[in-house]
Structures are given as structure tokens and as C-alpha cells.
Amino acid sequence: MVGVDAQTAYLVRIAIAEGHLLAAVALYDRGMVEGAIGLSYHPEAKMMEKVREGLAKHGAADSTLLIGAFSTSMESGSDAGAVTAALGKFHNLAALAMAAAGPDAKARFAVAGAMLKPSAAEYADSIEGVAARVELLASQVR
Numbered sequence: 584m585v586g587v588d589a590q591t592a593y594l595v596r597i598a599i600a601e602g603h604l605l606a607a608v609a610l611y612d613r614g615m616v617e618g619a620i621g622l623s624y625h626p627e628a629k630m631m632e633k634v635r636e637g638l639a640k641h642g643a644a645d646s647t648l649l650i651g652a653f654s655t656s657m658e659s660g661s662d663a664g665a666v667t668a669a670l671g672k673f674h675n676l677a678a679l680a681m682a683a684a685g686p687d688a689k690a691r692f693a694v695a696g697a698m699l700k701p702s703a704a705e706y707a708d709s710i711e712g713v714a715a716r717v718e719l720l721a722s723q724v725r
Contacts, residue, residue, distance in 0.1 A: 593637035594694045597677050600626040600634060604653055604670050612663050623654040643683055646676030 587595065603626050610619035626634070631647050638645050653669040661669075 591694055592633075593641065594681055596630055596634045596637060597681055598694060600631065600647075600650065601674060601677050604650065604673060607653075607657070608663075608666060608670055611657055611666055616657060616660075620654060620657050623650065623657060626650060638680055641680065641683060643680035644676050646673050646680065649673040649676065 603622055607619040607623040610616075610622060627647075627650060631650070635645060635647055637643075638647070649669070649672050653666070653673055656666050656669040
């Protein structure tokens with residue numbers, strides 16, 4: 584993570600992992616099961632090794648195993664309540680890990696800023712692609 588201290592990077596990684604799971608639940612609730620499952624595995628593919636290192640360094644429980652349980656709940660076709668409950672288990676441990684790190688208001692702001700910058704860069708193409716498609720459709724309707 585570029586431009587932030589190690590403590591902020593630790594918090595950002597946990598928040599990004601949780602954000603992926605929240606988005607996966609939203610997709611799952613809308614019947615977009617394959618997209619939800621794929622999104623739920625994205626943190627493991629991209630950054631969970633560093634999250635595990637940070638959790639161990641801070642003496643926090645390894646909540647990353649709960650991501651697998653969350654993904655499995657969707658793969659098995661669980662109802663939305665069970666999927667949300669699986670997310671809740673990860674959320675509880677992630678919240679404890681973040682609270683133990685003691686982020687004050689300044690740190691939380693740094694986390695928010697550090698999350699937004701890479702997210703905006705990562706999704707810029709897809710956002711622009713959507714905007715271009717909307718513009719094309721709008722021009723065809725006129």
C-alpha cells in the first residue's frame with residue numbers, strides 16, 4: 584500500500600476485505616450468485632497473506648478463515664439470512680481487530696482516504712465503461 588504508514592495499511596486491508604464481502608452479499612441478494620462468489624474470493628487472491636501477517640503482528644484472531652466459510656455458504660445455495668450470518672462472523676472479528684489497533688478519528692480518515700484512492704483507480708475503467716454505454720443508449724433513444 585503506497586503512501587500510508589504500516590498501521591493504516593493494516594486497517595485499510597481489513598476494510599477492503601470486508602467491503603468485498605459486503606458487495607458480495609448485495610450481489611447474492613439480487614440473485615447474482617456467480618458474481619457474488621467470485622467477488623468473495625477476490626481478497627484471498629489479492630491480499631489476504633498481508634492481512635494474516637498484520638493480524639498476527641497485532642495479536643488479533645485470524646478472521647480470514649471465515650471468508651472461506653462465507654464463500655462456501657453462497658456456493659452451497661444458502662438462504663440470504665445464512666449468508667449474512669456468515670458475513671457477520673467475519674465482521675465481528677474484523678471489528679475487534681480494527682478496534683484493538685485503536686484507530687482515532689485521524690486514523691479513520693486516513694483509512695478512508697487510503698481506501699478510496701486505489702478503489703477509484705481500480706474501478707475507473709469499469710465506471711467509464713458504464714458511463715460510455717449509458718451515453719450510447721441515451722443517444723440511441725434521442
